[in-house]
Amino acid sequence: MIGSDVRDWSLYPGKELPELKMPLEGYDSLKLLLRKDTNIIEKRRDSKKHETPFEVVNNEYQINELIPFYKDCNVIMGGKSSGKTIFLKAIKDYLERKGFSSSLVDYFSENVKDEYKKLLDYTPSDAEMKEYIGLEDCGEGNLATIKNFVLPSFGNSFSKIRDYYESSSKTTLSKQLGFVSCINSFEEDSSKYEKERGILSADYQTISVFDSGDFLSKYLNKEDLAAAKGLLYKAENKIIDENRLLFISFHSHELANKCIQGFKGIYTQLKATSALPVTTGLKGLYDSNKRVIEAAKQIVNVLKKDDVIREIASGELDGKGEVSICHKIGQIIKPSNDLTAIKSRFVTVAKDISKSLSKIQKKGFSFDLKSCIASLSTLLKENDVSSLKDFLGYQSYFIRENKSVFEPSKGEQSVLVLSKALQCNSPKIEYYLLDEPEMSVGHNYVTKVIVPRIKELCALGKTVIVCTHDANIGVGTLPFQVLYREERNDGSYHTFLGNPFADTLIDSGTGEKKTWKDVAVEILEGGRSALNLREVTYGDRD
Amino acid sequence: METETKLEEYKAELISEDEGKSFVLLLKIPGNPQKIMLSDTDQKDLDKVFYALIDELLRKPFTLVYDKNQNTELLGMDQACEKFVQILDNDLQGILDEGKEELLSKKTEVDE
DSSP states (O other): OOOTTOOOGGGSTTOOOOOOOSOOSSHHHHHHHHTTOHHHHHHHHHTTBOSSOEEEEETTTTEEEEEOOBSSEEEEEESTTSSHHHHHHHHHHHHHHTTOGGGEEEEEGGGHHHHHHHHHOOOOOHHHHHHHHTOTTTTHHHHHHHHTOOOOOOOOHHHHHHHHHHTGGGSHHHHHOHHHHOOOOOOOOHHHHHHHHHHHHHHHHHHHHHHHOSHHHHHSOHHHHHHHHHHHHHHHHHHHHHHHHHHHHHHHHHHHHHHHHHHHHHHHHHHTSOOOOSOOSHHHHHHHHHHHHHHHHHHHHHHTOOOEEEEEEEEEETTTEEEEEEEEEEETTSTTOOOEESSTTOHHHHHHHHHHHHHHHHHTTSTTHHHHHHHHHHHHHHTTOOSGGGGEEEEEEEEOTTSOEEOOOHHHHHHHHHHHHHTOOOTTOOEEEEEOTTTTTOHHHIIIIIHHHHHHHHHTTOEEEEEOOOHHHHTTTOOSEEEEEEEOTTSOEEEEEEETTTTEEEETTTOOEEEHHHHHHHHHSSOHHHHHHHHHHTTSOO | OOOOOOOEEEEEEEEEEETTEEEEEEEEOTTOOOOEEEESSOOTTHHHHHHHHHHHHHHSOEEEEEOOOOOGGGHHHHHHHHHHHHHHHHHHHHHHHHOHHHHHHHHHHHHO
């Protein structure tokens, strides 16, 4: 034992103590631990023990165990066909039966192919599509505006004017009632109104976000913070006032126009004569066409949008650095895109619809509009299109750290799938079940990523249960518990339970004992002779 | 200070008894070979007339004025036509007020 006055362990190569995983009160406790005192080991382990033992059952492999697990690393080891994977699956079944499905992540090496497919499998959610399109109803309203366009009826304002001059204008009542001959309607531009309201609303939101954030307090003292808040409050109130004025102005015009029209209607009915019309119908035609053009313009702008790519960090790969999976969403009508369409066999039609919409946008104020809309409506109806979601496509692929696209090899696929499970940081995940994580990933990944991450999870109090043949994982993670599965020639299966601290593994059925170190050397290192040979080969031993 | 641009004035005149219709209002737009005709009895082409007016407005904003007829027999009709043109021009100015910027951008697109 090196003295406790050691300050720099690097000066004593080969004498370092392994990481101490148990809290100890003092030197006496350490001495007891080093003597492998069972009581003190169990006392320490109990602090991380799950209250209820797990019922692990699989009849085919003669598994019917009640096993205490620890909120730390639990290693399952054993020879080929000893049923380790089945054991882990039985643990998973137990946790799912107990309602912990959403609290566990798992990795089974036999499922890598399917899990990799799932990893690549990407279809944008409704929320993603809505965010990309940027319209609350995904363009449904705009398409409906275009489809439902009807040429307004103008009436015969000539006749009304002539009637007015021939009869009505000569009556005293008509002369007394100003509205009868009134023609100037008040300006009522709804799109301008909506645009101005939109600007005010956006400004208000910006100020609110600014106001609600904590960042001001990070940089301003109390006095300045109060002043800034006061100014923001002032700006908010100014916006509210302007919005009120805008509302009053627009709706008072609307009310005045409706009143004039209404009074004229009442007068015409009561006196059985004509009042002067306020419009020839030209303005109404312009307004209805403008609505269609606006709708088409908004849709065309969406169809011209650039692709949106979301990069999700997916782990580190040797030679490629930090890799990411990219989820791309974009417009299928763009020739450069090789996207999977949300609506299958729709690309050609989508292009036709896009052309039709551009035509409507350009021909909006012309007599051709009606026929343009008719042909567009047919296309939309025949292809059951009611939303801009139908024009979207998607794609998923992996990129290297330098952003170039690559297709992962089989080994890399294993790393990516394992990385997803291992790196899951959700606080609600309590259980990490890993079956042979060392398979196909390379020793470098085992020592640089898997072992440190398992230790990290254990430090966070997570329950990691890992089946392994790898010494770095089986020993290097300093497991709190070790399960050793053994298949014997008589066809029986045995489960030994123990830990490296006590250096003992006990068969729960027969009470037979084994030494952990011997089993670990045999199973994980390939036997003592193999271990010795390696040490000699590396020159670590004569 | 912003000065108001004087819009070009387009003339509208009344033609009587044209092709069996009781009267025809003729809108002549300089530089546009098409004459826009509006009859008091036959208004099925009113939408075409309106689109032609909007189209012209997109090219070059204008104001419409009625050219009084000298024929005293048509005095009543003349008065009605004058009012009609006044209301029509009111509609046109409403469109202009509403979307000057839009009309200008539209004009650019059309020109392209």
